[in-house]
Amino acid sequence: MAIRYRISDVRARYVVIFLAFSFIVLAGRIFSLQVISHAYYRQVSDENSMRMVPISAPRGVIKDRNGELLVANRPLYNISYLPYKGEGEFASKEYLADLIKTDPDIIEQKLDKPIRNRFDPIKLVKDVDFEAICKIEENSERLPGVIYQLDVTRQYPLNNYGSHLFGYVGEISDAELKGRDPNVFKPGDIIGIGGIEEEYDNYLRGRDGVKYLEVSASGKILGYSPHRQSIPPEIGSELILNIDWQAQSVAESLLSSYSGGAVVAIDPSNGGVLVFVSQPNFDANAFAGFVTNELWSQVSNDPAHSLLNRACVGTYPPGSIFKPITAGAALETNSADVNSVFRPCYGAMRFGNREFRCWKPSGHGQQNMFGAIVHSCDIYFYQLGLATGFEAWSRYCIGSGFGQKTGIDFASESRGVAPSTAYLNRKYGEKKWSKSTVINLAIGQGEVLVTPLQMACFYAAIANGGTMYKPQIVSKIVNPGGEDYEMEPEVILRLPFSRATLSFMVEALTAVVDGGTGTPAKIDDIAIAGKTGTAQNPHGLEHSWFCCFAPVENPRIAIAVLVENAGHGSTHAAPIAREILKSYLLEKENI
Incomplete structure (x- = not known):
C-alpha cells in the first residue's frame, strides 16, 4: 500500500507540474498577445473592421489683382482600390469595368503600377458620375477593396482663357515620383503641370487628411470608426496675381x-x-x-501646337x-x-x-x-x-x-x-x-x-x-x-x-x-x-x-x-x- 501511494503521489506531482507549465505557457502567450503584440493585432483587427479613406486637400484658389476669382475647385468622385482589402490579385476588374462602363485596360494599367504602401488607395477611374457611384455602393460585397471617394479638382475660366498662364493639374507620373520625397508624394497624387500651377505647386498643394470608417466582414461600410479620429485636410495657399x-x-x-x-x-x-x-x-x-x-494624343499632336506657350517659350x-x-x-x-x-x-x-x-x-x-x-x-x-x-x-x-x-x-x-x-x-x-x-x-x-x-x-x-x-x-x-x-x-x-x-x-x-x-x-x-x-x-x-x-x-x-x-x-x-x-x-x- 505504501508503494502504491508513493506511485500515485509521483503521478499527481507530474500532473501538477504539467498543468503549472501549461498555465505558464498559456499565460505567457496571453501576455504576448495582449501586451507585447497588442499593437500588431490591434492593427490587424482594425484592418479587418476599419477602412482608411484619404481626404484630398483642396488646392489654393487663384485670384487676379482686383480680387476676381480665376481658378477654383469643383467636387468630383474617384473610384479607387485598396490593395490591403483585396484578396491577392484584384479579380473583379472586368466586372467593375462593365459596371461603370469603362475600358478594363485602363484599370489594368493602374493596377500594374508598383505600390509603396498597401494601405494607399490606387486611383482607378477619375471623375465618374453619380450613377456609377450608386452601382459601386449596391455591389460593394462583390468588389472587395473598391471604394469611391469625394475629391476635388480644378475649375478653370471659360473659353480656355489663361490656359498657358495657369497650366493645369494632372496625376504624377512614375518618372516624377522618383525624384520626389516619398513621405510627401505617392502614386495617384495630383500635381501642377505647366504655368503657375507647376511653379507654385508647393504652395497651392495642401496637406491631405484621412477618415476612418468601420466596415463589416463583407466590406459594407457601417459608419465612422469610434476608435480613430479623422484628420481634416488643410487647404493650400491662395495666390494673388498681378494679372488684370x-x-x-x-x-x-x-x-x-x-x-x-x-x-x-x-x-x-x-x-x-x-x-x-x-x-x-x-x-x-x-x-x-x-x-x-x-484626348492626350489629339492635343499633343495638334498641328497648331496649342500646348506651346508662345508668350515666353516661342521665339x-x-x-x-x-x-x-x-x-x-x-x-x-x-x-x-x-x-x-x-x-x-x-x-x-x-x-x-x-x-x-x-x-x-x-x-x-x-x-x-x-x-x-x-x-x-x-x-x-x-x-x-x-x-x-x-x-x-x-x-x-x-x-x-x-x-x-x-x-x-x-x-x-x-x-x-x-x-x-x-x-x-x-x-x-x-x-x-x-x-x-x-x-x-x-x-x-x-x-x-x-x-x-x-x-x-x-x-x-x-x-x-x-x-x-x-x-x-x-x-x-x-x-x-x-x-x-x-x-x-x-x-x-x-x-x-x-x-x-x-x-x-x-x-x-x-x-x-x-x-x-x-x-x-x-x-x-x-x-x-x-x-x-x-x-x-x-x-x-x-x-x-x-x-x-x-x-x-x-x-x-x-x-x-x-x-x-x-x-x-x-x-x-x-x-x-x-x-x-x-x-x-x-x-x-x-x-
Whole structure:
C-alpha cells in the first residue's frame, strides 16, 4: 500500500507540474498577445473592421489683382482600390469595368503600377458620375477593396482663357515620383503641370487628411470608426496675381481671331505681369478630369501646337521693333547722331552682290535717325547697322537682356538668340560669315530671336528710364492662416543706354504713334510711345508686331503684341494693343 501511494503521489506531482507549465505557457502567450503584440493585432483587427479613406486637400484658389476669382475647385468622385482589402490579385476588374462602363485596360494599367504602401488607395477611374457611384455602393460585397471617394479638382475660366498662364493639374507620373520625397508624394497624387500651377505647386498643394470608417466582414461600410479620429485636410495657399483679368480677357478675345500669337503686358514700375496670353490655347478643364489616351494624343499632336506657350517659350525674329537697339548702339558708340543722314531710301539698296529692300517699295527719301524710326525706314537702318558694326550691335543687344532668360516666375522660358561673334563662328565657322550679317540684324531679321516676354520687358525698361525688373506673375501668397507674403520687385539689369539716348527713344517712339506707322494704336488724350514690326517668316506670311507703353509721362503699362502669319504690324498688332490700353487705362480710370 505504501508503494502504491508513493506511485500515485509521483503521478499527481507530474500532473501538477504539467498543468503549472501549461498555465505558464498559456499565460505567457496571453501576455504576448495582449501586451507585447497588442499593437500588431490591434492593427490587424482594425484592418479587418476599419477602412482608411484619404481626404484630398483642396488646392489654393487663384485670384487676379482686383480680387476676381480665376481658378477654383469643383467636387468630383474617384473610384479607387485598396490593395490591403483585396484578396491577392484584384479579380473583379472586368466586372467593375462593365459596371461603370469603362475600358478594363485602363484599370489594368493602374493596377500594374508598383505600390509603396498597401494601405494607399490606387486611383482607378477619375471623375465618374453619380450613377456609377450608386452601382459601386449596391455591389460593394462583390468588389472587395473598391471604394469611391469625394475629391476635388480644378475649375478653370471659360473659353480656355489663361490656359498657358495657369497650366493645369494632372496625376504624377512614375518618372516624377522618383525624384520626389516619398513621405510627401505617392502614386495617384495630383500635381501642377505647366504655368503657375507647376511653379507654385508647393504652395497651392495642401496637406491631405484621412477618415476612418468601420466596415463589416463583407466590406459594407457601417459608419465612422469610434476608435480613430479623422484628420481634416488643410487647404493650400491662395495666390494673388498681378494679372488684370479684364485686360487679359480683351487680349484673349482679340487674338483668338488669328491662327496664333501672344500678348504680354508689364507694369514698368515694378515688373508685375498684367497680361499673359498665348494663342491658340487649350482646354485646361479637360485635363482636370480623366484624360483618355485619345484626348492626350489629339492635343499633343495638334498641328497648331496649342500646348506651346508662345508668350515666353516661342521665339521669333523681332523685325522693326528691334530698331531702337540699333539706334541706341549707334548713339552710344558715336557711330551716328540723331541728325545723321545716309543715302536716300528709294525702296532698295545694293551691298556687294545682294539687294536689300525696304518694306515701302517707293521708298522714304532722305531721313535722319528720328524720321527713320517714325517711318520705320529699313534702308536707313541697313546703313546705320553698317556704320555701327556687328560687335557694337551685339554688345548692346546682349546688354539689353536678349539671349538670356528674364527669370519670370514660370515653369519654363526660352533664352532666345542674341548673336555674338562666338555664336556666328559656331554656326557658320570662323571667317565664314560676312560683314553684311549686321545689315539684316539692324532691322531685327537674321539670326536674332526673341520672346514676346523679352520685348515687353525691354519696352517697359525704356518707359521707366532704363531699369529692367524681373517679370512677376504672382503678387502675393496668402497661407491658410491668413498671413501674407508679398513679392518684392527685383531689378535684373540696367539698359546700357544713357539718359539722353533713352529720352530720344521715347520721343521718337511717341512720334511713331502720333504720326508714323503706329497711328492705328492712337487714343485721344493718351500719349502713347510704340513701334510697329513686320518680321519675315519663312513658313508663311510675315509676323505682325507692336510694342508700346503709356501714358508716356507716367507709364503704367508696357505691351508686346505678336500675331503670327498676319502681315503688317500696323494693321493687325497695333489695334489689339490699342484696345488693351483702353481697357486698362480708361475703363479702370487708372490715369
